[in-house]
Amino acid sequence: xxxxxxxxxxxxxxxxxxxxxxxxxxxxxxxxxxxxxxxxxxxxxxxxxxxxxxxxxxxxxxxxxxxxxxxxxxxxxxxxxxxxxxxxxxxxxxxxxxxxxxxxxxxxxxxxxxxxxxxxxxxxxxxxxxxxxxxxxxxxxxxxxxxxxxxxxxxxxxxxxxxxxxxxxxxxxxxxxxxxxxxxxxxxxxxxxxxxxxxxxxxxxxxxxxxxxxxxxxxxxxxxxxxxxxxxxxxxxxxxxxxxxxxxxxxxxxxxxxxxxxxxxxxxxxxxxxxxxxxxxxxxxxxxxxxxxxxxxxxxxxxxxxxxxxxxxxxxxxxxxxxxxxxxxxxxxxxxxxxxxxxxxxxxxxxxxxxxxxxxxxxxxxxxxxx
Amino acid sequence: xxxxxxxxxxxxxxxxxxxxxxxxxxxxxxxxxxxxxxxxxxxxxxxxxxxxxxxxxxxxxxxxxxxxxxxxxxxxxxxxxxxxxxxxxxxxxxxxxxxxxxxxxxxxxxxxxxxxxxxxxxxxxxxxxxxxxxxxxxxxxxxxxxxxxxxxxxxxxxxxxxxxxxxxxxxxxxxxxxxxxxxxxxxxxxxxxxxxxxxxxxxxxxxxxxxxxxxxxxxxxxxxxxxxxxxxxxxxxxxxxxxxxxxxxxxxxxxxxxxxxxxxxxxxxxxxxxxxxxxxxxxxxxxxxxxxxxxxxxxxxxxxxxxxxxxxxxxxxxx
Numbered sequence: 001x002x003x004x005x006x007x008x009x010x011x012x013x014x015x016x017x018x019x020x021x022x023x024x025x026x027x028x029x030x031x032x033x034x035x036x037x038x039x040x041x042x043x044x045x046x047x048x049x050x051x052x053x054x055x056x057x058x059x060x061x062x063x064x065x066x067x068x069x070x071x072x073x074x075x076x077x078x079x080x081x082x083x084x085x086x087x088x089x090x091x092x093x094x095x096x097x098x099x100x101x102x103x104x105x106x107x108x109x110x111x112x113x114x115x116x117x118x119x120x121x122x123x124x125x126x127x128x129x130x131x132x133x134x135x136x137x138x139x140x141x142x143x144x145x146x147x148x149x150x151x152x153x154x155x156x157x158x159x160x161x162x163x164x165x166x167x168x169x170x171x172x173x174x175x176x177x178x179x180x181x182x183x184x185x186x187x188x189x190x191x192x193x194x195x196x197x198x199x200x201x202x203x204x205x206x207x208x209x210x211x212x213x214x215x216x217x218x219x220x221x222x223x224x225x226x227x228x229x230x231x232x233x234x235x236x237x238x239x240x241x242x243x244x245x246x247x248x249x250x251x252x253x254x255x256x257x258x259x260x261x262x263x264x265x266x267x268x269x270x271x272x273x274x275x276x277x278x279x280x281x282x283x284x285x286x287x288x289x290x291x292x293x294x295x296x297x298x299x300x301x302x303x304x305x306x307x308x309x310x311x312x313x314x315x316x317x318x319x320x321x322x323x324x325x326x327x328x329x330x331x332x333x334x335x336x337x338x339x340x341x342x343x344x345x346x347x348x349x350x351x352x353x354x355x356x357x358x359x360x361x362x363x364x365x366x367x368x369x370x371x
Numbered sequence: 372x373x374x375x376x377x378x379x380x381x382x383x384x385x386x387x388x389x390x391x392x393x394x395x396x397x398x399x400x401x402x403x404x405x406x407x408x409x410x411x412x413x414x415x416x417x418x419x420x421x422x423x424x425x426x427x428x429x430x431x432x433x434x435x436x437x438x439x440x441x442x443x444x445x446x447x448x449x450x451x452x453x454x455x456x457x458x459x460x461x462x463x464x465x466x467x468x469x470x471x472x473x474x475x476x477x478x479x480x481x482x483x484x485x486x487x488x489x490x491x492x493x494x495x496x497x498x499x500x501x502x503x504x505x506x507x508x509x510x511x512x513x514x515x516x517x518x519x520x521x522x523x524x525x526x527x528x529x530x531x532x533x534x535x536x537x538x539x540x541x542x543x544x545x546x547x548x549x550x551x552x553x554x555x556x557x558x559x560x561x562x563x564x565x566x567x568x569x570x571x572x573x574x575x576x577x578x579x580x581x582x583x584x585x586x587x588x589x590x591x592x593x594x595x596x597x598x599x600x601x602x603x604x605x606x607x608x609x610x611x612x613x614x615x616x617x618x619x620x621x622x623x624x625x626x627x628x629x630x631x632x633x634x635x636x637x638x639x640x641x642x643x644x645x646x647x648x649x650x651x652x653x654x655x656x657x658x659x660x661x662x663x664x665x666x667x668x669x670x671x672x673x674x675x676x677x678x679x680x681x682x683x684x685x686x687x688x689x690x
Binding site: 007008210 | 427428448454458459462463467476478480481503519529
């Protein structure tokens with residue numbers, strides 16, 4: 001290992017990237033845009049307001065009270081539909097996806113139940129909906145919850161089972177807090193993987209590697225300087241992402257040494273994969289396509305964007321085989337839960353993976369034409 | 372330990388295969404210290420492969436190659452410190468300036484710091500010191516490549532087709548630099564498919580075809596031994612002249628650098644008289660006339676039966 005040579009390479013790469021400001025901007029902009037978009041969406045998650053059309057065919061105090069209860073739940077912005085209109089036609093003509101229809105006789109049925117203890121008396125609330133709309137299931141689920149509450153209130157008996165939520169965290173965390181570590185892991189992965197693939201294939205195709213082969217620089221010096229370069233770029237990108245996250249969303253994340261450790265391992269693992277790819281895929285376009293084929297499934301399946309618990313069980317098993325999963329989990333353990341034990345376990349897994357991949361990548365990197 | 376020898380390069384029965392393709396076939400030659408040695412041959416003849424084995428970039432399939440008394444397969448680190456290389460199709464980092472590029476390669480070699488300004492002056496790039504590589508013309512890029520090949524003050528310089536694709540002006544500027552290297556006493560191994568270049572610069576020329584050396588000598592000796600005819604050059608813009616010559620049974624060739632010059636191989640003085648009479652009888656004009664002995668191009672054609680291929684010019688001229 002020759003520090004002078006490593007410094008010379010690092011300097012040339014950093015100067016090159018600094019002078020290509022457009023590329024640098026977009027490199028940093030992509031994860032920041034993701035943070036801003038998803039952060040904005042999920043910041044208002046608790047205040048989601050669906051548009052709900054209600055057709056009250058009963059037009060009584062009870063039916064009006066029911067509509068008011070729906071309105072006061074805070075989940076719906078109510079539009080009242082003319083009782084003489086056809087609900088199905090209304091859905092079609094007004095491009096709404098659901099109309100809740102309160103039947104005529106609601107109050108009478110309720111009276112029968114309350115006054116005469118006639119428990120067979122009931123009222124059927126109809127959801128007239130457009131099945132092609134993707135937000136209908138979520139709307140129906142919330143409606144069912146609100147109607148269950150109304151049913152319970154009408155029955156007059158206090159609930160037997162009463163749920164109380166108790167978080168294991170002393171502080172209330174929002175989705176954005178869980179999202180940022182995932183985005184950091186994902187951004188470092190793409191920067192390292194594509195950075196290595198792009199740089200290696202470009203320099204190889206231009207013949208610069210062939211020229212370097214006739215100088216005293218060794219393969220180890222070359223790879224270490226690349227690694228250091230990717231690490232510095234990853235640190236700059238992470239700093240930019242954290243800056244935006246703290247400034248715009250006031251995230252509650254703990255910054256500690258684990259962050260550096262996981263970024264370093266993330267860089268090692270994906271630079272290693274990049275080196276292996278460029279050994280077998282020589283053309284720049286093919287190498288970029290191969291890198292995409294690796295990074296995209298990793299991005300969506302390893303829990304960067306959403307918890308893997310939402311996926312089918314076989315995909316969850318698959319997710320746990322992906323290196324990015326352990327970077328995501330490790331960063332969350334360290335930055336949210338401050339759980340050093342869990343962070344250490346994740347660090348060990350990604351550390352072993354990074355070491356193996358990096359050694360294979362080191363061996364795979366051709367440093368002599370025709371190898 | 373390097374053996375002291377009068378030869379900078381000794382190639383003994385070198386063979387290089389790529390699968391079934393035999394790129395270099397049992398080649399042997401040696402280059403004396405201080406000599407400018409040219410490997411001459413068309414694309415695909417095996418010149419670059421041979422040179423890259425000597426430069427330690429490629430491993431030989433068989434045979435032995437010694438550079439400055441060291442085995443190239445065993446002493447890569449020692450060898451690369453004592454050689455300078457301009458690879459074929461040289462390229463560098465796009466966004467790094469001329470001066471930074473030279474400094475970068477100098478750092479890779481370490482040791483005594485080279486005089487970067489002197490190197491830039493040597494290849495006439497001083498005015499372009501702050502220019503980024505991607506903004507340089509083809510000729511300037513090649514000259515930067517030569518400057519880089521000299522950052523470690525090498526004993527042996529390898530220049531793989533340094534003027535390929537350059538326009539005539541840029542080519543002559545590179546030749547001027549190479550003559551300077553020769554004057555400094557550097558050993559230079561040059562590969563080229565320009566006959567004029569080899570003839571003008573080389574002390575010794577190896578004509579390579581299909582992986583083999585088919586002739587090896589000084590340019591003068593090669594021409595002396597293999598010349599079978601003289602070359603008559605007629606300068607005429609009259610499109611009928613080539614047809615007139617063909618009608619007489621000669622084989623005229625248009626000069627690729629100057630389409631007014633028509634070259635005709637002739638065997639005796641009577642041939643010249645016959646051509647001039649025919650041109651005069653046809654009423655065609657001829658502004659210049661030259662009769663000279665054949666050059667390496669004709670020697671090459673005679674020895675190999677194939678013409679040298681020239682690729683399209685690369686970039687503009689030097690400034």
